[in-house]
Amino acid sequence: MNIGQAAERSGVSAKMIRYYESIGLIPKTVRTEAGYRVYSDTDVHTLKFIRRARDLGFSVEQIGVLVSLWQDRGRESTDVKRIALGHIHELERKIAELRSMAETLKHLAQHCHGDSRPECPILDELAGEDHLHNCAKRDGKILASAPRGPRKNKVTSHS
């Protein structure tokens, strides 16, 4: 079958199938004389595998490992489990980060009247004007402050 059929059946777009081939996640396919890519049911099976792994948030790099383990009859399930656990850890880290943001914002929004007056604790907090409502700070994690790497300027005193 051609790439369109394979895309339809696997749920992976033709664009992405070509991309996966270009980065080596899947091997280069057989081509017709005219240069059309040709896929088998087995190829579609592999593509479905890849799509499900993507749906679970695995990166393309991780999927490369998973695919090769999947096709390796002598694999050890501990290898697969390690990848899965690592990914779960990463997902939970992201969840915690997002939740921290959401919590902070919810506290701020609770204290914002949300009417036609200009007073707004949300903007006050963003502005760092501590002279007003700072209740949210008692939560200990206002401003989730994603690790943006250390600043290491050595500016001394000019200007």
Added chain:
Amino acid sequence: MNIGQAAERSGVSAKMIRYYESIGLIPKTVRTEAGYRVYSDTDVHTLKFIRRARDLGFSVEQIGVLVSLWQDRGRESTDVKRIALGHIHELERKIAELRSMAETLKHLAQHCHGDSRPECPILDELAGEDHLHNCAKRDGKILASAPRGPRKNKVTSHS
């Protein structure tokens, strides 16, 4: 002060300050004769505002609105609150999506022995081989399946 100082004091990298200027999030600064950007304490204040908003996960586009509201004395706090609530909603949507992935994976990992044997429910699930463990599916949302848009091929029967 120069851009390095402004970056250090605001916590926004010099790279990002230039980027924010290029996309119009902040206005073009005054320059010295030599072309160096010059920043005031007020500018640093604005940059801090932006950094805090970024730390809360607001997009640059949203921040643009927040900054203009912040600087608008006649603003209505309801506008700010609406943006904040919308963002909270978006954060919670992402959290739910990630949590769904993590839950599914945890179920699968629980049933994977993780030893030297090749049997692996995780791979089996990704492969769609339903003849084994399908307990995770009873959760109703195995495979978060991000909406990938409908396929609308009209291929009829060739191949």
Added chain:
DNA sequence: CCTTGACCTTCCCATGATGGGAAGGATCAT
């Protein structure tokens, strides 16, 4: 046989926010 339309090919560009790094000019302290 030729047209039409749906398909395929490759190539380039865009996303969003960020960093890396090169080439070259400016400033500053010694």
Added chain:
DNA sequence: ATGATCCTTCCCATCATGGGAAGGTCAAGG
């Protein structure tokens, strides 16, 4: 004057994905 440290602009890379153009292919119908 020299070297260190700044600054400038410009290009490239990330990650997974889609859009779209220009052009080739194929099957069906006139």
